[in-house]
């Protein structure tokens with residue numbers, strides 16, 4: 220997608236951090252925006268910052284009916300959606316041994332089902348529209364490394380993004396995964412939006428770091444806008460130099476996988 224003027228973008232998690240930056244980047248490119256967030260007040264502030272052709276909608280991405288209502292609102296207001304950013308996400312800093320079932324349910328409900336709800340509610344309408352479009356799913360550098368239960372949810376998003384991109388290849392709708400490293404945001408205070416029946420913790424020791432470290436989210440959003448033009452499948456931003464030894468980890472994984480595949484090959488299988 221090269222020409223963004225007057226096109227319509229829906230950004231989930233648009234009330235804060237990377238989502239807010241995406242909204243402002245798209246608005247600066249002349250797009251009309253739908254700022255969707257579970258925190259309506261923040262979404263309303265961002266829609267006001269973005270300009271007159273923006274609306275704020277309260278949504279819980281983990282709830283399919285709520286996402287359907289979001290799509291209804293977007294199409295009612297603007298008649299089309301061209302860019303969908305499935306960006307809302309939450310973080311649980313735990314490994315398998317420490318995680319309780321509610322950690323998994325909340326994490327996968329928002330991160331994975333939220334992305335799936337976005338695709339299932341918007342893709343058929345975007346396809347029916349017939350115009351060029353793009354879906355951006357926010358994964359994470361954590362998808363590529365051993366990063367506890369959060370990383371597994373982001374790996375699921377990366378995997379479904381690859382499958383979606385393969386399925387839509389050659390169609391007017393492009394697909395990208397955004398894989399941020401460290402970007403300034405409120406993600407470490409994600410617990411603020413955790414429902415009480417999902418095992419909400421009253422104290423979160425990581426919250427004090429909210430908004431302090433990482434790349435300016437505006438630079439992350441600029442990379443996404445560039446990717447809409449180039450069609451890049453993977454968009455990295457804010458990777459601290461030397462912080463992730465991905466080459467070693469992935470070379471080992473690939474080598475072990477290839478050896479294991481070779482060991483599983485059955486010659487002359489009918």
Ligand SMILES: NC(=O)c1ccc[n+]([C@@H]2O[C@H](COP(=O)([O-])OP(=O)(O)OC[C@H]3O[C@@H](n4cnc5c(N)ncnc54)[C@H](O)[C@@H]3O)[C@@H](O)[C@H]2O)c1
Pocket residue numbers: 231232233234235236237238255256257258261278279280281306307308309310329357358359360361398399400401402403404405406407408409412433
């Ligand atoms: N900041 C980073 O360093 C970083 C790194 C890798 C990936 N990410 C991913 O980037 C995305 C954006 O996060 P961020 O860093 O800007 O954090 P953030 O907390 O600043 O923004 C996340 C937004 O999602 C909203 N949200 C949470 N639960 C929701 C729900 N159920 N329904 C709708 N909205 C909901 C929050 O209200 C918030 O506005 C997330 O998917 C996160 O996992 C962030």
